[in-house]
Amino acid sequence: MEFRLVLQQIINGLSLGAIYSLIAVGFAMIFNILKFSNFAHGGVLGFSAYAGFLAATKLGLPLFPVILVGMLTGAVTAVIIEFIAFRWIRKRNGQLVYFFVTSITMLMLLQQILIIYFGKAFDYYPISLITPKVVRVGEVTISTTYLLTLIATILAFSLLTWVLKKTKVGIAIRAASNDLVATGLMGINADFIVLATFAVSGMLGGLSGVLYGLSASLTPQIGQVVVKGFIASVLGGLGSLTGVAIAAFALGLIEVFLIATIGSGLSPVVIFFIMVVFLLVRPQGVAGQSFVDKA
């Protein structure tokens, strides 16, 4: 493969990886606190993508308000899910497997609601939202959609880092990720911390929903892309947000190069094989911590 081609595929891979990283970090935040894989995050992503779509088509809002609508919808949906689905299990000290099963049930429920409203057909965000233009950098081309995704991802992660390191809520979230029970015993309101984590995770889900919706066709099953976030989380290590984000970018690159070499049909097989190897050999991922009760 010539250098120019490799460089273009790297851009393609990073573009895909940027979306995956937003999904994966939102996904991993819940794991850090409650220690289970929250597949309902896919439903949050789907709801947000459609909320952004309605804001753009029915209200005619421009890009940035549409993104804000998506993020707000993500936060509200995630908080509602925490209230109605997970809080009861947590209050009764339910096993992690209950969280896991409930999260998948919530994903399916949210998808079904979208199917009822929008049917199984597909929609597209209006082109007026962001006109696809080509930016040429030397031999490679970069699309405006990719630049938007990259800038939004960098901004979101910078803001998240600031919140987690500099604000009281953020510090409490970090403390809770070490031990939620102990954090509660220290006088911090554990319910509020869990709620705040779901809200932040939902905002990331909302952002990724709108950004993914901009570059894909919109279907009620759009949230199934959360599987890519899960794979990135396994590879990166669910205990480390930085590890997860880097693994998501790596996953985007791996996927693009696999499609370019062995084809689109076989590449998922290889990716799942890599994930299985990680689960067997290094379940804590590259940068994560080991969890005995991982579900």
Next chain:
Amino acid sequence: MKKFHKVMVAAFILMFLIAACAPTTADEPVVEETEVVAADTGEETTEEEVVAEPEYILIGNLQDETGGMAVLSTPLTYAATMKIEEINAAGGINGRLLKLVTYDTRSDVTEAINAYTRMVEQDGVQIVLGPPISNIGIAVAPVAEELQVPIVGLFMVESAFKQESGDPWTYMFLGQNSDVTQGSIMGQYSFDQLGVRRSALLYNNQNSYSAGIGLAYKAQLEANGAEVVIEETYAWGDQDFRAQLTKIIAEDPDSIFFPGYPAEIPLILAQAYELGYEGLMLSDNSVPPTGLSPNTDPEANKNCYYPYGINPEDPELQAWAAEYEEKFGIAPLAQSFSGADAFGLIVTALEACGDDITAECLTAELNNIQGYEGFQGTFDMAWDHQPSSLPMAMMKVVDGAQVFDMWYLATGAVE
């Protein structure tokens, strides 16, 4: 906090109930599963008069009303509904009115087989308007061979109406050009009229329709001495085609031919444009539902060509299209016109059978159809149950609008 919790739960339940009461589609009229079209004979009746129950001819309608391909399937139901209203208003066929018995396949082959079996065995239909989805056609063909009730549909893949031996399935009839014919016509047109000598091919190798058109295109191009310089594939559900497109663009082809479904076409078009490709973008008759909508950048469409079943600029079609749009609140697609043609073949067979409305007679008459004048042209049913020598309208995009270029056959332009 407990109170708040209860309020949130109540709000969610309310939201769910609202969702459950919502219409199945956002903007389109809802079509009932079994639609009864009332007769309008123009005669006045009084309350005292006893109106006899009219005798109906039942026509099965196997369509994807709520599944992923509803956008292509619903136009057939609409077209058939309009045709039935016209015929019933004129007194029906031999004094018998037509009634459509519609079942939703939900794009699912099992649902489709169950629906076909039910409409034949329980509802007693003698003929069926089939779907535009090839996978459904392929699945139903062997069942039709057992239940012996003919289906006229738009399933373009040859295996939906032909057996492995090359002989046609006895009861499967095609109401438009096949995938192979479409691919061959596109190959000839792009070679003759667009000067394509080095083309790239990008198709879904898990979709027999996409692969059928793509491979026929390649064969036709190569038969003319041109070549497909790179052949790339994708899978169901793929949303990102940039890895394949990057490889394709590196080969610097004259054109990219990407036959597929409406879910993928606009994405491929936009992503090729985003990667800086400025050559010809050639696709199939699935382009119009989404590919040329306002949601696609007109700039990305400017070098786009595709084959179509009809010439939308034909004034005769425009009158019917206006009536269709007024009735259903949505502009017709090519499938509306080809669906009307498929239904027209059914009506021709019904008229030929007269009082002998049996599946056996209808099958025989479908085999005999010659010179039926439809929206797509003149139909002569070939021995293998597809129309012979039906041309396709070649369409190009000029300033964001779809413009008719010329009628074309695999042998060249139609005078």
